[in-house]
Amino acid sequence: MSAVGIAEIEEIKRRIRICDFLVVAQLFLQDNFLLKRELTYDDIKPRLLGHWGTCHGINVAYANLKNYFKNDTDFSFVLGPGHGFPALNANLWLDGELAKIDPKATVDEEGLNYICRNFSWPDGFPSHASPITPGVITEGGELGYALANAYGKCLGHPEKTIAVLIGDGELETATAIDSLNLKNLLNGNNNGKVLPILHLNGYKISGPTIYGRKSERELNELIRGFGFTPIWINGGNAEDFRKALNTEEITPFYILKTEKGYGGPNRYHMAHQIPLKNPKTDTNELKILEEWLRSYRPEEFLAVLFGKEQENVQ
Numbered sequence: 001m002s003a004v005g006i007a008e009i010e011e012i013k014r015r016i017r018i019c020d021f022l023v024v025a026q027l028f029l030q031d032n033f034l035l036k037r038e039l040t041y042d043d044i045k046p047r048l049l050g051h052w053g054t055c056h057g058i059n060v061a062y063a064n065l066k067n068y069f070k071n072d073t074d075f076s077f078v079l080g081p082g083h084g085f086p087a088l089n090a091n092l093w094l095d096g097e098l099a100k101i102d103p104k105a106t107v108d109e110e111g112l113n114y115i116c117r118n119f120s121w122p123d124g125f126p127s128h129a130s131p132i133t134p135g136v137i138t139e140g141g142e143l144g145y146a147l148a149n150a151y152g153k154c155l156g157h158p159e160k161t162i163a164v165l166i167g168d169g170e171l172e173t174a175t176a177i178d179s180l181n182l183k184n185l186l187n188g189n190n191n192g193k194v195l196p197i198l199h200l201n202g203y204k205i206s207g208p209t210i211y212g213r214k215s216e217r218e219l220n221e222l223i224r225g226f227g228f229t230p231i232w233i234n235g236g237n238a239e240d241f242r243k244a245l246n247t248e249e250i251t252p253f254y255i256l257k258t259e260k261g262y263g264g265p266n267r268y269h270m271a272h273q274i275p276l277k278n279p280k281t282d283t284n285e286l287k288i289l290e291e292w293l294r295s296y297r298p299e300e301f302l303a304v305l306f307g308k309e310q311e312n313v314q
């Protein structure tokens with residue numbers, strides 16, 4: 001496939017911006033989702049529960065992969081860190097996938113309000129991916145199985161390509177690291193292709209990851225030792241992503257390097273879960289939250305989005 005064009009880069013960036021905004025809106029807001037007026041304490045959910053830190057990286061991977069594989073109906077995406085559910089749900093909502101199984105999740109203002117209000121909410125969406133999420137058959141809280149699932153899905157299906165996003169903390173689990181050996185079982189023409197993507201954001205909950213602390217050379221050698229070719233992708237860059245996906249290497253292993261919580265408010269942005277604890281009672285935090293939400297310029301893309309109604313926004 002060719003290099004990524006300027007228009008496509010703009011589309012990818014816009015999609016990431018929409019989804020990042022939707023993540024923050026789901027985590028914090030119970031009203032005023034489109035910021036049509038100034039935020040007030042009443043707009044904030046009473047109990048803040050969900051995961052911020054991993055979400056931007058998921059949105060980057062989702063947008064770039066979706067753009068690249070848009071004409072391949074045999075492509076699928078497996079998401080390891082199920083705690084990144086607000087990002088997954090944002091993408092599924094945007095594409096109208098959620099509306100197929102949940103008629104209230106329409107791709108319009110009402111549907112947006114619905115997914116935001118009901119995230120991590122009694123009788124609403126849980127904080128992690130779960131069987132009510134399209135394409136999810138397990139509870140998404142346990143790390144380690146993504147890669148093995150993808151290899152299993154490819155077994156006997158040469159037409160399939162499956163990209164798997166694996167957290168760098170997740171790769172510390174015995175299940176995940178040992179699953180790299182499955183590559184040796186799936187060689188040949190009878191099986192599909194798995195594209196592992198390590199989400200190297202350097203942290204797992206509040207601690208550093210082992211892979212984040214290894215030198216680039218050490219990590220490359222580890223990956224080569226499993227028989228893969230390491231290919232690095234700078235998180236924010238669509239050209240790098242496209243170049244990486246265009247590789248002619250037969251066994252690529254992608255390393256998507258992002259800053260945990262990229263785009264979040266200063267000082268708090270690396271938070272694994274909620275970066276601002278008290279926007280419901282603290283004026284300063286409420287102000288930071290409002291600036292953060294407005295930094296995605298929701299009024300620009302939402303006008304375009306709802307102008308298009310149900311159309312698939314690439």
Ligand SMILES: Cc1ncc(C[n+]2csc(CCOP(=O)(O)OP(=O)(O)O)c2C)c(N)n1
Binds near residue numbers: 209
């Ligand atoms: C098997 C297992 N062990 C521990 C946990 C607890 N846990 C939840 S999230 C998390 C950190 C995940 O870090 P990483 O895979 O790097 O994801 P990200 O940084 O993208 O959030 C851990 C250890 C878990 N969910 N599953």
Ligand SMILES: [Mg+2]
Binds near residue numbers: 169200202
């Ligand atoms: Mg991590």
